[in-house]
Each structure stands twice: as structure tokens, then as C-alpha cells.
Amino acid sequence: MELLGPARDTEEAVRVGDRALSREELLRRASTVAGEIGGASAVAVHATASLETVVAVVGGILAGVPVVPLPPDSGPAERDHILGDSGAQLMLAAKGAYEGEGGPALVPVDELGTADRSPERADDAATALILYTSGTTGAPKGVLISRRAIAAGLDALAGAWEWTAGDTLVHGLPLFHVHGLVLGVLGALRTGSPLVHTVRPRPDAYAAAARERGGSLFFGVPTVWSRVCDDPGSARALQGARLLVSGSAPLPVPVFEKLAGLTGHRPVERYGMTETLITISARAGGDRRPGHVGLPLNGVETRLAAEDGAPVPHDGETPGELYVRAPMIFDGYLGRPEATAESLAADGWFRTGDIAAIGPDGWHRIVGRASTDLIKSGGYRIGAGEVENALLSHPAVREAAVIGTPHADLGEQVTAYVVAEGVTDKQLIDFVAERLSAHKRPRVVHLVESLPRNAMGKVVKTRLGA
Incomplete structure (x- = not known):
């Protein structure tokens, strides 16, 4: 399975801040990384907002080696846990960017040069990413995301959002989560749409990307869109965009309405988790309702259960715990079979721990975490x-x-x-x-x-x- 799809003919495939790479240059550099890390059981990436992070992640994909994105602001305890738990044998980073002590051997991505592209050697079921949960209920758990799951999730979103190589994606989100990395980098590479990463998701940077880079598809979390609304000039610069997408947390209804008034776009909301990628979303060509995350993507099933396991009616009001079954669901928690069994049933249903209500027309509204x-x-x-x-x-x-x-x-x-x-x-x-x-x-x-x-x-x- 080719995670990197066809691209339109542009000079820049990926831009991060004031630096850019063509697709050919990106693949050459990533191929060098792939040759350097081939055979490793897993590699960590010091996931700063940089071209080096993109090159390193793509290198891992080309090599068929699981990539472990490491938040650059990780404290020593979190860093040591992620590196030790994942078994990462190498640390990929820009020269001088990673200052952690001990741990895996450092590979300076920007000093490796370039090489011809190597073929993807992993099969569809191989682990592409090991993403760590936030750890709010204990030590962060390593979530095993397969190449097949990533491809299924991105293809479903491309259909729902009418996302093609004709788009230019803009965002400034961190590159160690599903939103910024899987959707925001791998999604652009799979659809072939150029990516403009603004380093930080500032309203003025989004506005500049719209005016100067032809940004058509914008990703943001609710805090980003709230700040855009507080900067009417920048908000109005997004009027020429095709789609504004909000995720990672519920978008407050007042922000939805204000954003729509300033930009002329009713934002698309979607729902997902590290373990499931994105499973529910409003559609580019359909309705978009404040306070709702939309309908299941193609291939996704959902259901609600009460505390005793009984089915919850889809009346739009009665809350229940949300379960999902889909081809983009993770393969389990690394080294934690009991935790996997508690959340992922043998028949494929995943217990999200989120409370939702589903209307008679199938529209989903997320109430919040059960806990x-x-x-x-x-x-x-x-x-x-x-x-x-x-x-x-x-x-x-x-x-x-x-x-x-x-x-x-x-x-x-x-x-x-x-x-x-x-x-x-x-x-x-x-x-x-x-x-x-x-x-x-x-x-x-x-x-x-x-x-x-x-x-x-x-x-x-x-x-x-x-």
C-alpha cells in the first residue's frame, strides 16, 4: 500500500515557515533517512514544527520502520517513558535540536544528504506509527497505528471533505498528534495537496497563507478558531478558502457562529481519537450543525450503550457511551494486552470512553468524556x-x-x-x-x-x- 499518493505539479510540496521542499527533494531526503534506519525495530522523531520532522516521518514510512513522534516539550519523565516503552533504537532530529540526555543514538536528519527513493517494503498490516496518549489516567500508552488504518482513514476523509491534489492545506498544529501529523502531513502527501505549515497557528499566519499561498483547506483546534474570530481582518482573509475544519476538542457554538459570520464558511467539525483516527465528520457538500460532529465516515459503524450495556435510543437527547467499529482503528496498546482487551473487543468494537447522543437522522453530538x-x-x-x-x-x-x-x-x-x-x-x-x-x-x-x-x-x- 502506497501511503504517498500522486501529487500535482508544484514547486513546493511542503513548506514549514520560510523553508520548503519539492516532492522530489522530500522523497530523496527521506530515502536517505530510510537507508540509515532500515532494520530498526522503531525510531523516535523529535517532532518539532520543521521540515526535518516531515523528512524523518516519511523516511520511516519508506523504510517500513515504526515511527514514535516525541513531543519537543516533553519533560524528562515523559520523554524517558516514551523512549523506554517504545523501544526506539534511534532518535531522528535536526542537528542541535534535541537536547535530551542518554537514550537512543542521535541521527541528525539534516546532515544525511539525499538519495534516490527506495521502495516501501512493509505490508499493509505493519505498524507505521506508535502514538502516545496524553496519559491523563496514568502513564501514556503507545497506540499502534497500522499503514492500512492510516490509508483507510485518510481516504475516508478525502471523500468526506472532497479533498484533492487541487487543494493547498494550511495549518500550524503540532506534529506529534493525529491532527497535525496524520491528517496534516500524511493527509497532504496522500492526497497530493501541497502543505503550508505556519509553525504556529496564528491568525495572521493563516491569513497570509490564504493570500500568498492559495490556501484552500485550513485545519485548526477551537482555540485557533476563537483567536481567528478575535482578529476580524485575518478572519475575512479566509473568505476565499474552500473549507475550514475544526477538531481535537468541541468547537463552542458561539465560535462556530462568529467564524461563519466573519468568513462566510460554516466550519466542518469531526470526531476522532488517537486510537481510532477520524471516524465521524460533517461533509464538505452537506449540512454543518453547530455543536455536532456529523455522520460516520464510509466504513464506520457506531452505537451507544448505557452503563449496563443496554442500547441507547438514537433520539438526539439520551446520552450513552460511544462505541465505534471501523477500518482505521488501532491494533492495540503496545505491550499492554489487558488494556487493549478492556477497550477493543474481539469483534472490532472500540469503547471510546466518550459520551454522545445520536439523532434519528444519524447526526452525532459529543457530550464529553465519561470520566x-x-x-x-x-x-x-x-x-x-x-x-x-x-x-x-x-x-x-x-x-x-x-x-x-x-x-x-x-x-x-x-x-x-x-x-x-x-x-x-x-x-x-x-x-x-x-x-x-x-x-x-x-x-x-x-x-x-x-x-x-x-x-x-x-x-x-x-x-x-x-
């Missing part, structure tokens, strides 16, 4: 996302995160952490009570200066109140 976003209060099941969207619709509120906290009578109470100016906690409680059922209003609102977020802009709810 943090499903609040059980006074016999009611309350989705944190619905309360967050209500808070965000207040003009004084910039950010909001809702969790359940212990309550002697209710079991759990709805507790909100809000970044806002010129409004009191009581006013926000009353504001939500006017828009949602009374039992969904926050019992407590904490006004804070900021919310804790990870590298992808997701709020880390386990750190709220810390």
Missing part, C-alpha cells in the same frame, strides 16, 4: 458540553469548563470554571438557568484568569481547581 463530562446530579445525567455552550453564549464569557463535583445531597453538582469580565457568578448561574433546564444550571461558578490546557488546546479538566 469528566457526564455529571450525575440528583438522578439526572447532564452533559458538561451543553452547560459550557450556554455559558459561552454570554457576551462577557471568554472561556468555560464544567465538571461534576461531590455534593452531599445530589451526589454531584454542576460546577463551572469561567474566564469572564464584568459579570458575577450569580449572574452566570441565572443566565444558564434561563436557557437550560433548572437542574442543569451550575451550583457553583469559579471566576478564574485562565483554564489549564494541553498542547492541542484541550482543557485539562483534571487540573481544574488545582
Whole structure:
């Protein structure tokens, strides 16, 4: 299976910041890397936003060697865990970029020169990437992603988003996650569309890529799109784009509506996980609904289950845990058969741990994580996302995160952490009570200066109140 698809005839296949490579030059450099690492059991890549990262990852694909992207901001404990757990034998990085002590032997990607392209030697079932989870419930787990899964996932997205070699993809997302690396680099290479990586996802950089590079397809996380909305000039520069895509976290409804008003584009939302890649999405040629992530991609099945395993009706309101079965699902957790068995059944159904509601027409709405976003209060099941969207619709509120906290009578109470100016906690409680059922209003609102977020802009709810 060829993970690198045909490309249109352009001078630049990949641009990162002010540096660029043609497709031929990229493949020559990657071929040299492939020759250097051939036979290794796994290689780590110091995944900075750089051409060296792209060359290293493509080199691993050409060599058929599993690639382990290492976040460049990893602390010593996380770094040592990922390198030790994965068994990476080499570290690929630009000369002088990696400063970790010990570990695998360093291969300076930018000093290897170029060579003719070598053939892809791995079969479809071979592991292409070992991606590590965020580790919010323990040490990060290595997720085994096969070449077949990546190809299936990218082809399904290309169909849903009408993504072709005629597009120019623009994003500035980290290159060690599914969003920035699998979709944002391998997706561009498989579809043949040129990639413009802005190093950082700044609104002015996105606007410049639209004006100067012909950007037509833009990827961002909700934080990026919120910042674009706060910069109307940059937002209006995206009016000539074909598609704006949001993922990695729920896009607040007010941001969806403001982005649509400024750019003329109703953004496409999609849903996925490290273990599943992208499985649900709105379509380029179809409806796009605020607060919803769309329909299953081709080849994807979904279902909802209650806590006792019973089926949950698809009425658009009743929440249940989301299960998915699809050709882009991972092969298991590296060296963790028990964890694999707990989440991935023998018949292929994967337990996502996310709470969702599915409408009669098949549209999916993600409520949140079962562990943090499903609040059980006074016999009611309350989705944190619905309360967050209500808070965000207040003009004084910039950010909001809702969790359940212990309550002697209710079991759990709805507790909100809000970044806002010129409004009191009581006013926000009353504001939500006017828009949602009374039992969904926050019992407590904490006004804070900021919310804790990870590298992808997701709020880390386990750190709220810390």
C-alpha cells in the first residue's frame, strides 16, 4: 500500500515557515533517512514544527520502520517513558535540536544528504506509527497505528471533505498528534495537496497563507478558531478558502457562529481519537450543525450503550457511551494486552470512553468524556458540553469548563470554571438557568484568569481547581 499518493505539479510540496521542499527533494531526503534506519525495530522523531520532522516521518514510512513522534516539550519523565516503552533504537532530529540526555543514538536528519527513493517494503498490516496518549489516567500508552488504518482513514476523509491534489492545506498544529501529523502531513502527501505549515497557528499566519499561498483547506483546534474570530481582518482573509475544519476538542457554538459570520464558511467539525483516527465528520457538500460532529465516515459503524450495556435510543437527547467499529482503528496498546482487551473487543468494537447522543437522522453530538463530562446530579445525567455552550453564549464569557463535583445531597453538582469580565457568578448561574433546564444550571461558578490546557488546546479538566 502506497501511503504517498500522486501529487500535482508544484514547486513546493511542503513548506514549514520560510523553508520548503519539492516532492522530489522530500522523497530523496527521506530515502536517505530510510537507508540509515532500515532494520530498526522503531525510531523516535523529535517532532518539532520543521521540515526535518516531515523528512524523518516519511523516511520511516519508506523504510517500513515504526515511527514514535516525541513531543519537543516533553519533560524528562515523559520523554524517558516514551523512549523506554517504545523501544526506539534511534532518535531522528535536526542537528542541535534535541537536547535530551542518554537514550537512543542521535541521527541528525539534516546532515544525511539525499538519495534516490527506495521502495516501501512493509505490508499493509505493519505498524507505521506508535502514538502516545496524553496519559491523563496514568502513564501514556503507545497506540499502534497500522499503514492500512492510516490509508483507510485518510481516504475516508478525502471523500468526506472532497479533498484533492487541487487543494493547498494550511495549518500550524503540532506534529506529534493525529491532527497535525496524520491528517496534516500524511493527509497532504496522500492526497497530493501541497502543505503550508505556519509553525504556529496564528491568525495572521493563516491569513497570509490564504493570500500568498492559495490556501484552500485550513485545519485548526477551537482555540485557533476563537483567536481567528478575535482578529476580524485575518478572519475575512479566509473568505476565499474552500473549507475550514475544526477538531481535537468541541468547537463552542458561539465560535462556530462568529467564524461563519466573519468568513462566510460554516466550519466542518469531526470526531476522532488517537486510537481510532477520524471516524465521524460533517461533509464538505452537506449540512454543518453547530455543536455536532456529523455522520460516520464510509466504513464506520457506531452505537451507544448505557452503563449496563443496554442500547441507547438514537433520539438526539439520551446520552450513552460511544462505541465505534471501523477500518482505521488501532491494533492495540503496545505491550499492554489487558488494556487493549478492556477497550477493543474481539469483534472490532472500540469503547471510546466518550459520551454522545445520536439523532434519528444519524447526526452525532459529543457530550464529553465519561470520566469528566457526564455529571450525575440528583438522578439526572447532564452533559458538561451543553452547560459550557450556554455559558459561552454570554457576551462577557471568554472561556468555560464544567465538571461534576461531590455534593452531599445530589451526589454531584454542576460546577463551572469561567474566564469572564464584568459579570458575577450569580449572574452566570441565572443566565444558564434561563436557557437550560433548572437542574442543569451550575451550583457553583469559579471566576478564574485562565483554564489549564494541553498542547492541542484541550482543557485539562483534571487540573481544574488545582
